[in-house]
Amino acid sequence: DVIFPSLYTMFDNQSDWIKYAKGNIAEARQYGKPVIPFIWPQIHNWNSSDGRKYMSGSFWKTQLKTVHSLADGVVIWGSMTTKKGKSGWDTWKSGAEWWKVTKEFAKSNGTAKFSGCKA
Template structure:
């Protein structure tokens, strides 16, 4: 009887964990376009929404990026935005949030939060987040850290950055592809999304996906991943996150017949059909 009760408790805990770390089926799953393809259409397809990524190069002008930027630069960016309802993702990655130097990390967190405050000042209605800052992107600690005791260290670093998660409207973990290992990628995605859920405290979690291998891979870098691998990534995000932000295409020409786009379009069409049938 004791073993039966224990097994039942374990089962319940697993069910609860699955509920907490997966997206409810009734909520709308959003797909955003942040691609940079040359000559691409304004809207890739019905159901794919625009999003504004603000890059570091837009904010700093002839100033040490180690210091805070001139807030006037942020004001100009917001004034030029025609659609004030488009979500904003800030891509600033040069202030580290890892390591043992707690004072340095806290100073960097203060800088990130100061930039958020300026965006809110100049665009109070905007939904704001940071690309890949919280949770901290770390492939190996996310998928292999439990065995080496580094997983808890990674979680502790994420917890240390909780105040930044509290300051934004949504979390945008990066789930780019480094290797052909699909099982490893799924473990990586689930761990990153679970951490984002923990830090988000109910805020939406949108994952960044790139249909090419990350450029850090010297053999595969910038090659397009297989269509079924891309579909797996979209479906995994659909199960665990609130949406995806598709990035890539820098200095590349738009191609209506690109395999990643065909897969994405079909994925979005299926989403829309499911939503209409409810």
């Protein structure tokens, strides 16, 4: 058994997201199961003004650090297209800022298992 809380970013605000993540992980911990949150390198498309916008590399690193310090793992959800009027998965960009930050973070913080795309 494992708890998978959704920690998707609704607004481009780091301090609010950290409070949100800490609260959700604390709630998930009460069940005594491993906690492995879902995160996404974009602002959630629920947000009509910033939805699907990729967050800055520093915000993404903050999310990785926060989850790393509080949870038992992480699932990184795929990316939605940012083109207006289109929906679906975004084209893979191995040079994307969020992916560079992810690889650097994983390398400097021990082992990481990558699936679904080439590291």
